[in-house]
Amino acid sequence: MSGRAFSRSFFLQPTVEVARQLLGALLVRRLRRGRRGVRLVGRIVEVEAYLQGDPACHCVRVLKDGTCVPRPSPRNRSMFGPPGRAYVYFTYGMHHAMNVVAQKPGTAEGVLLRALEPLEGIEVMAELRGVPVHRLRQLASGPGKLTQAMAIDLDLDGHDLSKPPLMLLQGRRVEPDRIGVSGRIGLAKAGDRPLRFFEKDSPFVSRKTKS
DNA sequence: ATTAAGATTGGCT
DNA sequence: GCCAATCTTAATA
Numbered sequence: 001m002s003g004r005a006f007s008r009s010f011f012l013q014p015t016v017e018v019a020r021q022l023l024g025a026l027l028v029r030r031l032r033r034g035r036r037g038v039r040l041v042g043r044i045v046e047v048e049a050y051l052q053g054d055p056a057c058h059c060v061r062v063l064k065d066g067t068c069v070p071r072p073s074p075r076n077r078s079m080f081g082p083p084g085r086a087y088v089y090f091t092y093g094m095h096h097a098m099n100v101v102a103q104k105p106g107t108a109e110g111v112l113l114r115a116l117e118p119l120e121g122i123e124v125m126a127e128l129r130g131v132p133v134h135r136l137r138q139l140a141s142g143p144g145k146l147t148q149a150m151a152i153d154l155d156l157d158g159h160d161l162s163k164p165p166l167m168l169l170q171g172r173r174v175e176p177d178r179i180g181v182s183g184r185i186g187l188a189k190a191g192d193r194p195l196r197f198f199e200k201d202s203p204f205v206s207r208k209t210k211s
Numbered sequence: 212a213t214t215a216a217g218a219t220t221g222g223c224t
Numbered sequence: 225g226c227c228a229a230t231c232t233t234a235a236t237a
Contacts, residue, residue, distance in 0.1 A: 071234095075234090089233095090231085091231090091233090093232070094219080094229070094231080095219050144219050144220060186219070187218065
């Protein structure tokens with residue numbers, strides 16, 4: 001199960017295209033467990049794109065007249081940085097979520113990783129999640145579950161995803177007719193835009209698909 | 212300084 | 225389906 005990192009130019013494509021093409025890619029986490037090293041691998045099956053001029057994006061401020069302006073802040077600074085890095089944030093007082101940063105520095109767009117198909121290191125993932133090993137579908141079917149299963153937290157904010165201990169590698173491509181599209185989940189604003197992409201057949205995607 | 216909302220999850224009805 | 229948990233961030237004063 002090898003695979004190579006994505007090129008810089010990959011992340012400079014339109015972010016929606018980056019999102020679609022990240023389906024099928026592998027997220028690989030190297031962890032130290034006591035004296036041993038462990039490798040956790042998941043295949044990306046669900047993502048959402050967050051764009052400039054998008055009221056739902058953390059990097060945008062919505063003015064009274066409805067216009068959106070970039071809003072750099074300590075939390076979202078990774079999104080304004082180089083592409084191919086991680087933007088990890090903490091929310092609801094208990095969950096982390098991870099994005100892959102796209103576009104050149106200064107342009108804050110990214111792809112939220114929402115669900116993985118667990119492939120390797122499943123026992124460790126289950127332990128990190130606090131669920132029985134056989135409950136495969138509960139391991140990473142949601143942005144908060146995914147980060148918990150892969151031991152991703154704020155320490156990895158800004159991390160270059162072409163290097164250990166957290167890598168994004170090319171996998172087998174998901175054919176366009178196998179990709180489902182819907183509105184994004186859990187948003188107060190702009191939830192209607194078709195910016196969520198998922199593998200239609202996968203039992204590992206998160207739940208409610210509004211649309 | 213104060214406060215409201217949040218790219219969620221899990222448990223309960 | 226509904227709601228509490230939990231606390232940081234960002235907006236408002």
